[in-house]
Amino acid sequence: MRGIQQLLQQHALFQDLPEADLTLIGGCGENCVYNAGEYIARENAPADFFYVIREGRVAVETYMPNHGALCLQTLHDGDIFGWSWLFPPYRWTFDARALEKVRAVRLDGKCLRQKCEEDPRLGFELMKRFARIVTERLQATRLQLLDVYSSERPRTAETRQ
Amino acid sequence: MTPAIYRIDSRVEEFPGTCTVRISPESAGGARRCSAGQFNMLYAFGAGEVPISMSGLQGDGSYVHTIRIQGLVTRALHRLNEGDSLGVRGPFGCGWPMDKVAGRQLLVVAGGLGMAPLRPIVQALMAGSARPASVQLFYGARRPQEMLYAAEVEQWSRALKVVTTVDHADTGWPGQIGVITKPLGAASVDIENALVFLCGPEVMMRFCIQVLLAKGVATEAIYLSMERNMKCAIGHCGHCQWGPNFVCKDGPVFCYRDIRPWFDIRAL
Ligand SMILES: Cc1cc2nc3c(=O)[nH]c(=O)nc-3n(C[C@H](O)[C@H](O)[C@H](O)COP(=O)(O)OP(=O)(O)OC[C@H]3O[C@@H](n4cnc5c(N)ncnc54)[C@H](O)[C@@H]3O)c2cc1C
Numbered sequence: 001m002r003g004i005q006q007l008l009q010q011h012a013l014f015q016d017l018p019e020a021d022l023t024l025i026g027g028c029g030e031n032c033v034y035n036a037g038e039y040i041a042r043e044n045a046p047a048d049f050f051y052v053i054r055e056g057r058v059a060v061e062t063y064m065p066n067h068g069a070l071c072l073q074t075l076h077d078g079d080i081f082g083w084s085w086l087f088p089p090y091r092w093t094f095d096a097r098a099l100e101k102v103r104a105v106r107l108d109g110k111c112l113r114q115k116c117e118e119d120p121r122l123g124f125e126l127m128k129r130f131a132r133i134v135t136e137r138l139q140a141t142r143l144q145l146l147d148v149y150s151s152e153r154p155r156t157a158e159t160r161q
Numbered sequence: 162m163t164p165a166i167y168r169i170d171s172r173v174e175e176f177p178g179t180c181t182v183r184i185s186p187e188s189a190g191g192a193r194r195c196s197a198g199q200f201n202m203l204y205a206f207g208a209g210e211v212p213i214s215m216s217g218l219q220g221d222g223s224y225v226h227t228i229r230i231q232g233l234v235t236r237a238l239h240r241l242n243e244g245d246s247l248g249v250r251g252p253f254g255c256g257w258p259m260d261k262v263a264g265r266q267l268l269v270v271a272g273g274l275g276m277a278p279l280r281p282i283v284q285a286l287m288a289g290s291a292r293p294a295s296v297q298l299f300y301g302a303r304r305p306q307e308m309l310y311a312a313e314v315e316q317w318s319r320a321l322k323v324v325t326t327v328d329h330a331d332t333g334w335p336g337q338i339g340v341i342t343k344p345l346g347a348a349s350v351d352i353e354n355a356l357v358f359l360c361g362p363e364v365m366m367r368f369c370i371q372v373l374l375a376k377g378v379a380t381e382a383i384y385l386s387m388e389r390n391m392k393c394a395i396g397h398c399g400h401c402q403w404g405p406n407f408v409c410k411d412g413p414v415f416c417y418r419d420i421r422p423w424f425d426i427r428a429l
Contacts, residue, residue: 149273149303
């Protein structure tokens, strides 16, 4: 348990959290390993966990009929995967698949969400920290949509027709 | 102001619409010396003249350029084959400040075609010059098929820390999928000692600068290449005037500290 707490302490997401919070969160965590090809999350399945990726590559994917899996982004060492545990209906919105051997800390979001309900201070603290990750991902997605490396100018509503 | 006649010695199609050419002068004497970050004005007869960066330093009297089809002139240049001739004026402009590299933690950040003017830097580093304390190359592109110098990048990654990221790919691609700001944001940077060379589409550079500043990198440690349209390339016509600067002679490589007020003005 102490090991997990120490691991979390070194991560930016948990930086400067009070010792008691870290102990509590660490208590909801366990080390896990996924082999290449294994799914960490499946779209629409209950999102009861989130992950701190310690090592390895994870593909965040969606499934397109007649096409197959489409990778939206890859996550790497130090990345956090999963915020669906924090928002209703608590289901994954995408698939996550290990592209190679992945070592991660799996945190029990279901348990934490209960603790957050009981302790709004902790809830707000975690909400702020996750909101930051969500914002960063949103900004990255917008940049990806801009298609900045294209030789064509970005399309506007008028030029898109 | 008069272009010299050059001939295409070799031509490689990097991916459809983008090629790299090695050119040398028809007259004796070889090409003039150039430095990384400078550019030539390439003249496609009957079409016109455009600025194109040095994308390799040969040191054998030839120039290397990577050309992407954008419009009329670049299309005409791209159409040229080995043995064809073109006009060349140059080299022009201020290049990358290689004299600042020794002992620094160098971050080379390239987006899309922005890899072209940065390639001579990496080639020089690979050849052991400039002696930085460490080097990290971040290279973002649209798709794996649209990465420049793919075989070379692979070679570089054996000697340097190279992070490649593409906007779209299938999972067979071994690099990252996403945008360049993410690995840049995750990089460990020694803010006291970092030096950044950045080139890519302006919007990409803007976001990268935001990430770098948020990490605490000083504005004077960031250099970027501004690829604004120009005509004369020698500071006469004013076509490329940007604030008090002429991109052609004061740039194209600028220190971010010096151009920050102009970089953030939308209409400029
Ligand atoms: C210092 C410098 C170095 C450059 N290095 C390279 C290089 O190594 N390789 C390369 O392929 N290109 C490079 N460019 C860009 C290249 O010069 C332009 O693509 C070219 O001038 C376009 O001319 P064109 O006649 O083909 O297109 P045009 O018919 O003039 O333009 C077609 C469209 O592209 C837009 N456009 C033209 N130039 C630019 C530009 N610079 N940035 C954004 N949009 C533009 C126009 O507004 C227009 O919408 C560089 C530009 C500069 C200023």
